Amino acid sequence: MRRPGLSRREFLGIAGMAAGALALGGCGPFSGGGRDLPGSPQARRTGETREHLLRAAPLEFEAGGQRLLTWGYEGDVPGPEIRLKEGDTLRVRLRNELPEETTIHWHGLPVPNAMDGVPGVTQRPISPGEEFVYEFVVPVAGTYIYHSHVGLQLDRGLYGALIVEPAKENLDYDREYVLVLDDWLDGAGGTPEDALRRLRDSGGMMGGGMGGATLEYPLYLVNGRPPEDPATFEVRRGERVRLRLVNPSAETVFRFAAGGHRLTVTHADGQPVEPVTVDALRIGMGERYDVVFEADNPGVHQLTAAPEGKEGLARALLRYRESAASSPPPADLLPKELRGKLLTYADLKDARERSFPEDTLLGGPDRVYRLTLSGGHGSYAWAIDGQLYPDADLLEVREGEWVRFELQNHSMMVHPMHLHGHFFQLRNDTGRGPFKDTALVEPHMGHLAFDFVADNPGEWFFHCHNAYHLETGMARVVSYGGS
């Protein structure tokens, strides 16, 4: 990794220096720098410790009538759901029974840096046959993911849902289901390394035509189940049902809808938003949404996750207890709700009344990085501001700063950009955008801006959550210790 030269640093926050200096006087982590900035939440400790053993190992499982060889946790894909309360201590013993090094990343949670699971950045990777214990106080409720952060291991099945319940639940619902979406390569597709070789050999033109190279996957799964053998979720008429939608897939944005029902979005990336009712929503790689719906339409319906720009679908069934006799919809049905009102980031507003001040107050952010996203022209490599990780500058920040990233997409593919260790607030016209950790930057000059408080010291990865874009360079390290 290169240290940045002064000339490379896009450091426009001179006006914020006085406020920044103020912040350095005695602000602890998560305080928002004494300026009442919306920093990371930190739940009160419960004193409870939840222990899990996760063995990462090769495994076989059945999907679509095939026996598939892959890698996963505890013999299954997805790995076991981890569920605990905010303020609990999570202690996970990871035993590496893979033929390669591995790590686990706690996607979305602002954990202490040494627990973040990024090889070569926050820890030495765990060798085959070794163990590593991750332990931290879970700082905030929400819907998260745990997954390997080594190479393309994510695309084999080394992921699971991580559900953190609040100390006190404010959402009113009767029943809850977690839907973990995946694009499934194994079987006809070979290994992720084979897939990357094909992408590279194509010079960036495979699958997506002029849009850039994408992977067509032979299968799309919900909770490890193919469309022909879907998971079935039972509800009763009159219930309010919560769905936690999680996309740890490597390369696929899913468009989700529930046949016969509208969905009220209550959380984005685990953080509460003002409820907004839609017919469908897009879930990028690494994103999570919580939705609730009224079970007021007895029958058997399809919960559909359609891979954007690709053939096929992932699905589960929603079956009313009262309607057990109805036959399920066909496996290739695309419910009309998929073409109805689609959630956009402009619809989302933080529910906790937290926001950064107007730029006209306090002089705006202390530091602004304007970064372009590019790649896919003639070769399969993806860059942030023209640089390919690991040969890339640090993005330096100082503790207590208010930091803004402005991202512009010069490529023809969508990029779900993910920041470790922090929540950022999307800047949208509501003036109080949602707090997220992953956000899609749309192709063809799509633009996105977000603010965060540098209140969790360490070295934090910032990268595209398309596993193949990450692997070919689309990452940076946000480093505390900037000047």
Ligand SMILES: [Cu+2]
């Ligand atoms: Cu990308």
